[in-house]
Amino acid sequence: MATATRRPRAPRNSLSRRAIVDAAVALLDEGGPAGLTMRSLADHLGVRPMALYTYVGSKDELLDAARDHILGGLSAHRDAATDADTADSRHGEPGWVQRLRLVGLELYRLLVAHPALIHLFATRPLAGHEAAGATEEHLRVLREAGFDRAGAARAHLTLLQHALGSATWEVQLNRDRDVLSRRRRQEALAAMPADHYPTLVDLAPELVEGTVGEQQFRYGLDVVLAGLQERLRRAKSETGPRPQA
Amino acid sequence: MATATRRPRAPRNSLSRRAIVDAAVALLDEGGPAGLTMRSLADHLGVRPMALYTYVGSKDELLDAARDHILGGLSAHRDAATDADTADSRHGEPGWVQRLRLVGLELYRLLVAHPALIHLFATRPLAGHEAAGATEEHLRVLREAGFDRAGAARAHLTLLQHALGSATWEVQLNRDRDVLSRRRRQEALAAMPADHYPTLVDLAPELVEGTVGEQQFRYGLDVVLAGLQERLRRAKSETGPRPQA
């Protein structure tokens, strides 16, 4: 859409891997996955396409670097929680649940703020430690709460997977918020064959209005957290009342 | 990888939208998103690229059709559950929980069996009723269990989002199972800076061994289902003991 910024021909040694990755992230946020091509990126940096290959090797490698760079913000921003985030904790809720909620919200917001990140999760192979900041926090809190080693690992993955799925759904649902408004979406749902999907058609208003945005993520996160509490309770009653090492 | 099947020049009226979509799904399953180009698809069908445009309009439209075609299998396959699926239901577990588990497993398996589907969820805009078969089943079971209208909608989305996120993670983690084995992945995790990620490094074995495949999905699904039971219990105790309409 936006007119491609024409190259003001950068000076000789102004390029760097860091600058390239930064520009790549900017182009991804701006124009989505399609907005980032080696050629558009080169143009953006005032350089010929092949100049980039001095620093990156391939586009895939660049995409991985962009992903890791965005996710690298995870541990640093940890204490950026607003009052609103902590305000709605349930009364009598254990501290570890509240802390996991904050990590989850941060992760979800990062994914929604960088929609291209979701594309990268669904496109590039994973090693498993991409969201290391959130992983470490998850695991530490879970272990302190009393989860055993295997339980902490599985619970962490569940939280991560839920955040990823929620953000994916949310981002793609809102990709063209303007062209397909809520009203139209509700009409589309209500217009489905009622003999095959009676309940879906009946609940069309709730599906469109009530399951969107951070509100829906918070609901799902609370469900997961309640399930984890139940899990911990059961594990403790089996092992006996004293907490595990 | 596979040598491109050379066109045996199809007879004149052998093409159809249905045949094109089927072939597209096959190419997607076989070679991933990159394996499907209008040109490779035409070759596969023994036809020139532009012949496809009589039936599809654009590649994007074709991708949506392929996604909807795969997801269309959701309602039909409903009773394909094996004994193993029902065998591990917890004793004294309400029937609705068991039914939701079956739907979830079916959804997860479909996503993992068609990895390109995950790419489509993260790439193409959503209307909200793509997985209508699973949605209808979810909503009906939830309503019968006693969830109110808004609660059923939110609970359904949570189940859907969790399945999507789990499948995404799983598929991308295993994309090159051969080139990056578990052993190597565990070594990579254990080699991360222990001062920044002590718990992660410590739990590397559990993270690699215990959080993979359908086993991990079942764990997360059980967590979500336990959370939903808790949710329902609380809602009922607020409204009074008699079930809601």
Add this chain to the structure above:
DNA sequence: ACCTGAACACCGTTCAAGT
């Protein structure tokens, strides 16, 4: 070492033309 220019083997799609 850092960067350019030309080229190759691809894309999706338009447009005019053939049957």
Add this chain to the structure above:
DNA sequence: ACCTGAACACCGTTCAAGT
């Protein structure tokens, strides 16, 4: 109506060359 051929404006990347 159904399909082809040639062409356009793109891709990522190789290769040889310039500084």
